[in-house]
Amino acid sequence: MQTIQLPSYKSQSPEVADRFRRLKERQVILETVGLGKVFVTGNGEITVLDDICFKAYRREFLSVIGPSGCGKSTLIRILSGLESASAGQVLLDDKPVDSPGSERGMVFQGYTLFPWLTVKKNVMFGLEVAGKGRTEAEAEALQWIDMVGLEQFANHYPSQLSGGMQQRVAIARALANRPRVLLMDEPFGALDAQTRARMQSYLLQIWRNVDITIIFITHDLDEAVYLSDRILVLSAHPGQVQEMIEVPVPQPRSPKQHLSPEFLATKAHIEELIHPQRESEDVLPIIRLTQVGDEVL
Amino acid sequence: MSSWFTIQKELSGRRGAALILLSFLLPLGIWSLVSYVPFIWHPMVEITGEGGSPYMEKGQRVKRELFAQENQRLAQEGAELMTGTRANPVYLPPPHRVLTAVYTSFKSEPRRPDDPWLHESLAHSIRVVFYGFLLSSVIGVPLGILCGVFSCFSKLFEPFFEFFRYMPAPVFGALAVAVLGINDGPKVAIIFIGTFFQQVLVIANTTRQLPPSLLEAAQTLGARGGTLLRKVVLPAIAPNVFLDMRILLGWAWTYLIVAEVIGTSTGITWFINQQAKYRIYENVYAAILMIGVIGLATDMVLAWIGRNVFVWNGGRRNEFFKFLFELFYGSRHETFSFVQKRIAKHADDTTAQLQEPIP
Numbered sequence A: 001m002q003t004i005q006l007p008s009y010k011s012q013s014p015e016v017a018d019r020f021r022r023l024k025e026r027q028v029i030l031e032t033v034g035l036g037k038v039f040v041t042g043n044g045e046i047t048v049l050d051d052i053c054f055k056a057y058r059r060e061f062l063s064v065i066g067p068s069g070c071g072k073s074t075l076i077r078i079l080s081g082l083e084s085a086s087a088g089q090v091l092l093d094d095k096p097v098d099s100p101g102s103e104r105g106m107v108f109q110g111y112t113l114f115p116w117l118t119v120k121k122n123v124m125f126g127l128e129v130a131g132k133g134r135t136e137a138e139a140e141a142l143q144w145i146d147m148v149g150l151e152q153f154a155n156h157y158p159s160q161l162s163g164g165m166q167q168r169v170a171i172a173r174a175l176a177n178r179p180r181v182l183l184m185d186e187p188f189g190a191l192d193a194q195t196r197a198r199m200q201s202y203l204l205q206i207w208r209n210v211d212i213t214i215i216f217i218t219h220d221l222d223e224a225v226y227l228s229d230r231i232l233v234l235s236a237h238p239g240q241v242q243e244m245i246e247v248p249v250p251q252p253r254s255p256k257q258h259l260s261p262e263f264l265a266t267k268a269h270i271e272e273l274i275h276p277q278r279e280s281e282d283v284l285p286i287i288r289l290t291q292v293g294d295e296v297l
Numbered sequence B: 001m002s003s004w005f006t007i008q009k010e011l012s013g014r015r016g017a018a019l020i021l022l023s024f025l026l027p028l029g030i031w032s033l034v035s036y037v038p039f040i041w042h043p044m045v046e047i048t049g050e051g052g053s054p055y056m057e058k059g060q061r062v063k064r065e066l067f068a069q070e071n072q073r074l075a076q077e078g079a080e081l082m083t084g085t086r087a088n089p090v091y092l093p094p095p096h097r098v099l100t101a102v103y104t105s106f107k108s109e110p111r112r113p114d115d116p117w118l119h120e121s122l123a124h125s126i127r128v129v130f131y132g133f134l135l136s137s138v139i140g141v142p143l144g145i146l147c148g149v150f151s152c153f154s155k156l157f158e159p160f161f162e163f164f165r166y167m168p169a170p171v172f173g174a175l176a177v178a179v180l181g182i183n184d185g186p187k188v189a190i191i192f193i194g195t196f197f198q199q200v201l202v203i204a205n206t207t208r209q210l211p212p213s214l215l216e217a218a219q220t221l222g223a224r225g226g227t228l229l230r231k232v233v234l235p236a237i238a239p240n241v242f243l244d245m246r247i248l249l250g251w252a253w254t255y256l257i258v259a260e261v262i263g264t265s266t267g268i269t270w271f272i273n274q275q276a277k278y279r280i281y282e283n284v285y286a287a288i289l290m291i292g293v294i295g296l297a298t299d300m301v302l303a304w305i306g307r308n309v310f311v312w313n314g315g316r317r318n319e320f321f322k323f324l325f326e327l328f329y330g331s332r333h334e335t336f337s338f339v340q341k342r343i344a345k346h347a348d349d350t351t352a353q354l355q356e357p358i359p
Helices: A013-023 A072-080 A118-129 A134-147 A163-176 A193-209 A221-227 A257-258 A261-274 B013-036 B063-079 B096-106 B116-147 B151-164 B169-179 B184-208 B214-220 B225-259 B268-277 B280-309 B317-330 B339-356
Strands: A028-041 A045-058 A060-067 A087-092 A104-107 A181-185 A213-217 A230-235 A240-246 B044-051 B062-064 B084-089
Touching: A028 A072, A028 A213, A028 B044, A045 A072, A045 A087, A045 A213, A045 A240, A060 A072, A060 A221, A072 A104, A072 A181, A072 A213, A072 B225, A104 A163, A104 B214, A118 A163, A118 B225, A134 A163, A134 B214, A163 A181, A163 A193, A163 B062, A163 B151, A163 B268, A193 A221, A221 A257, A221 A261, A221 B225, A230 A261, B013 B096, B044 B317, B062 B063, B096 B116, B116 B151, B116 B184, B116 B225, B116 B268, B116 B280, B169 B184, B169 B225, B184 B225, B214 B225, B225 B268, B280 B317
Parallel strands: A060 A213, A060 A230, A104 A181, A181 A213
Antiparallel strands: A028 A045, A028 A087, A230 A240, B044 B062, B044 B084
16 A cells, blocks of 8 residues: 655744744733643542643634543633633733633534524624623624624524524624634534535634634644644643644645645644554454355455 | 324324314314204203193203103193103203303393402403412512522522422412401412412523523623623523413413402302302303413413514514514614614605606
């Protein structure tokens, strides 16, 4: 069998290397310091997250990936303030945060639009809570709805929209608050493959046009490599930082890059990190229900 | 044939409608058969001529065996025989008599001058249910929501209410009369006791069904405390609370009949008992029917209101409700801008007229 010889995922072209150098000179928006989470259950304590340290720079797209049960969702819930950490701190602009706030927008995996509000009113929600007048809030909301390309649907209810459209509204609703960081917890996980690809391209367009730092949880390798500047790879039981990968694929991204050597090299490396080959475990016991001699191989 | 019995599948519109109609026609048909076809039941004989019998009267209904015995006796004595037609007992009037009674019972003057007319009795019943249910809801709905939202309210109230609701409301009748006198006070109290405790528990439960993800989303948008309660919890649970209220109103009606015999008998129950005493059973049936119709009509009106208020589950507001929302929210509520659309249409028509070439 012939396989393609891939370069090392660490080899960056001069442009990409330069980009990462400039990225790290930017302001740190969000930082975690020794973040840990322990759940106390009837059977004792379970350490879900242990000593998580990373920095997210301004306008960076940072993905978090890891095997199931590595505490990705717990991590983002702590970042958003919906859950409290057992150890360590979350710093937003160098100030510790420990409760939910509008400066950290969040897009959830499930559909969390308010079903009793129209698209426009959903996007206006945060603005009105922040005390903006109705006219001002409405004008701003319509701008954000335009930005996600749903201006014809401003007066529709969420139940009248497809899953992808609902998530676009959820993004608009979170961005309308002008948060410092946008936290996304597997936002496209429930969508079908085509819609998900379209949503990824929408998200990249929005990210380019808005001054926003994105922290994106996913379990999809392609998604992580395609979207991110850097990828934080977690290990499971307990969730620890395994590696912070700088994606060597040049920006701006396009779907064609899915087959570029750098893309495949990065993907292969992460694959190895989170699903180490254990062939003995992948073989099922032999229980034959077919006739001997009737082989498919 | 198989498609009439497919598990968990809606019947087609025509079949469904046919069955709905049948569900009412079937009991009516059985009732009509028993009433109009003599050989099905008709265990009595209504005497049309008393003949030579010394103690039978015209119009009296006697058992068929007794009628035959008496006629046999009269025949032996050589006296004139009685005549009669087969009839049902007086407590089972035929449908047409009940149907006319629905109208005539409103028109017939009460036997004693102080007694209320039927419409007064009905109004009295509706008033008692209304006040009982209103009082219960005014306290019960907010308390239920608080119990559903805050664990401390839930722990403080719900265990006792769980215990209390097992005591049937009517057992408090005597106490209610002792405390509140013999007028409408104890009746309202019985309906209150019957409804309130269930209401708090049911609404607390409905409130707890609120998906936590909606609350979390609102928190990440900056909402907290009272805002969260007002802008997320209340609108999110409103349609289900409305549904609960419709069901609870039905319960309130059930307690009415017990409540009305406490202290002095009043309202529709008094009317029914009175008519039974006079043996005018078609009026009894008519009154029972009216309770059913009032209950069903109220529920249908409430369902209609619900469909027009909670439109986000795929419903549509009709013009009347659009107008109401317009009044309530003013023209900034652009989504349902009924008036604005009318004005715009009018303006368009006028421009169109102006632009028409003059011949």
